[in-house]
Amino acid sequence: MAYYGDGGHFMSSPVEDIQYNPFSPEVLADPAAAHKELREKCPVHAFREHQPFFTSLSRHEDVLAALKNIDVFSSQWGQGPGRKPAIALFSDPPNHTKFRRLVNTSFTPRAAMVLEPMITALVEELVNSMSAQPGNRADLHDLLAMPLPVIVIARMLGVPEDMRDTFKEWSDSQLQGMNMVDPEREIAARRAMSEYLINEVNKRRDLIALGRDLPNDLISELTQAAMSHDDPLSDAEMLSMLVQILVGGNETTTSLITNLVWRLLQDRSRWNEVVNNPELIDVAIEESLRFDPPVLGLYRTTTCPVTMSGTEIPGDEKVMVLYASANRDPAAWEDPDTFRLDRDLNQLRRHLSFGFGLHVCPGAALSRTETRIALRKLIELFPTLELDGEPERIETFLLWGKRTLPVKW
Numbered sequence: 435m436a437y438y439g440d441g442g443h444f445m446s447s448p449v450e451d452i453q454y455n456p457f458s459p460e461v462l463a464d465p466a467a468a469h470k471e472l473r474e475k476c477p478v479h480a481f482r483e484h485q486p487f488f489t490s491l492s493r494h495e496d497v498l499a500a501l502k503n504i505d506v507f508s509s510q511w512g513q514g515p516g517r518k519p520a521i522a523l524f525s526d527p528p529n530h531t532k533f534r535r536l537v538n539t540s541f542t543p544r545a546a547m548v549l550e551p552m553i554t555a556l557v558e559e560l561v562n563s564m565s566a567q568p569g570n571r572a573d574l575h576d577l578l579a580m581p582l583p584v585i586v587i588a589r590m591l592g593v594p595e596d597m598r599d600t601f602k603e604w605s606d607s608q609l610q611g612m613n614m615v616d617p618e619r620e621i622a623a624r625r626a627m628s629e630y631l632i633n634e635v636n637k638r639r640d641l642i643a644l645g646r647d648l649p650n651d652l653i654s655e656l657t658q659a660a661m662s663h664d665d666p667l668s669d670a671e672m673l674s675m676l677v678q679i680l681v682g683g684n685e686t687t688t689s690l691i692t693n694l695v696w697r698l699l700q701d702r703s704r705w706n707e708v709v710n711n712p713e714l715i716d717v718a719i720e721e722s723l724r725f726d727p728p729v730l731g732l733y734r735t736t737t738c739p740v741t742m743s744g745t746e747i748p749g750d751e752k753v754m755v756l757y758a759s760a761n762r763d764p765a766a767w768e769d770p771d772t773f774r775l776d777r778d779l780n781q782l783r784r785h786l787s788f789g790f791g792l793h794v795c796p797g798a799a800l801s802r803t804e805t806r807i808a809l810r811k812l813i814e815l816f817p818t819l820e821l822d823g824e825p826e827r828i829e830t831f832l833l834w835g836k837r838t839l840p841v842k843w
């Protein structure tokens with residue numbers, strides 16, 4: 435049960451200057467410990483060893499307030515630590531509203547339900563290939579968690595299956611671009627992906643011009659909607675939306691699946707509990723999202739100076755809004771640092787792992803559906819599943835998930 439007590443927040447302003455560097459190996463290895471220190475000692479933390487400078491918000495109250503206050507915490511300059519000009523969904527209303535409406539029509543909970551039979555068949559195929567591995571051991575990341583969302587989104591977009599690995603490579607390099615270590619790789623991948631996608635959009639435009647039927651997929655839907663709009667979308671805007679759908683849903687859903695299975699297997703009594711009580715699957719998924727958010731935080735940019743928890747943040751400052759830290763704040767959650775399967779499902783859904791407000795994730799229902807179907811199949815087929823060594827973390831500092839998950843049964 436969650437509560438909104440004082441939770442030990444007795445200071446009104448930061449009292450200590452702490453050494454917090456989100457790119458350091460210690461923070462990358464254990465972001466939750468670093469977030470705890472931030473909340474307790476310096477909830478509004480200015481990080482000056484990055485260009486541009488940025489501030490981090492770590493308390494639940496501040497994170498939620500920032501996500502609600504879109505006038506001051508703008509999305510105009512991108513979701514990462516660098517500055518990117520506003521385009522399509524990376525923007526504020528009224529511009530954002532137009533693009534969000536287009537996305538909302540395709541990503542409804544009903545649309546996720548309609549996809550269930552396809553996702554179930556795909557999960558069966560992937561899990562069967564896992565169970566056929568010699569020696570009863572496999573990498574669950576490579577054989578299930580990674581391909582599942584990539585294939586689902588590729589099918590939704592209407593991208594052929596043999597493009598799957600290329601898509602995954604494009605998508606990963608966009609996310610690694612947020613680390614700003616290999617901008618050339620990001621640029622090259624974006625160029626290749628853009629050429630491919632715009633070519634697909636143009637094929638649909640030609641079919642529309644010829645009065646021919648379009649393939650039944652998301653690229654067709656968006657192309658049609660964009661052309662019939664009073665204010666038609668430019669190529670750059672179409673591309674931005676398609677890329678965000680592609681990149682936003684892949685590694686995040688993979689991380690949800692790896693984080694969930696990893697936590698359940700870390701203490702096998704949890705795995706056994708879910709095996710014996712499959713009705714706990716939804717609670718396990720939400721608790722995994724709360725405890726191990728695939729996206730630790732994203733950025734906003736302040737439009738004017740603003741005071742949070744007693745500290746002034748300058749105007750025009752990049753601000754990292756830490757959903758992960760909000761999810762572990764004792765002011766909002768009881769016993770936040772324990773992974774528990776006895777939490778109330780409705781209370782749990784208050785976690786901020788899909789964001790909040792205008793930019794809240796439109797793919798939440800889809801990723802929950804994929805994960806639910808995958809976990810159900812795993813507990814059915816592998817009740818004796820165990821970890822087979824330590825998994826490795828994905829690299830991007832803003833994300834939290836595994837790039838390997840060795841298991842045996």
Ligand code: HEM
Nearest residue numbers: 523678682683686687690728787788789793795796797801
């Ligand atoms: C576990 C899986 C996922 C997680 C943890 C996640 C997380 C998030 C978060 C935190 C945001 C908020 C961004 C902000 O506040 O600026 C977001 C937005 C978004 N997500 Fe997801 N996401 C997931 C899956 C997906 C999927 C499957 C798709 C699509 C196929 C998707 C597409 C998007 C898009 C297009 C936005 C931008 C919405 C906007 O700015 O209005 N996500 N996601």
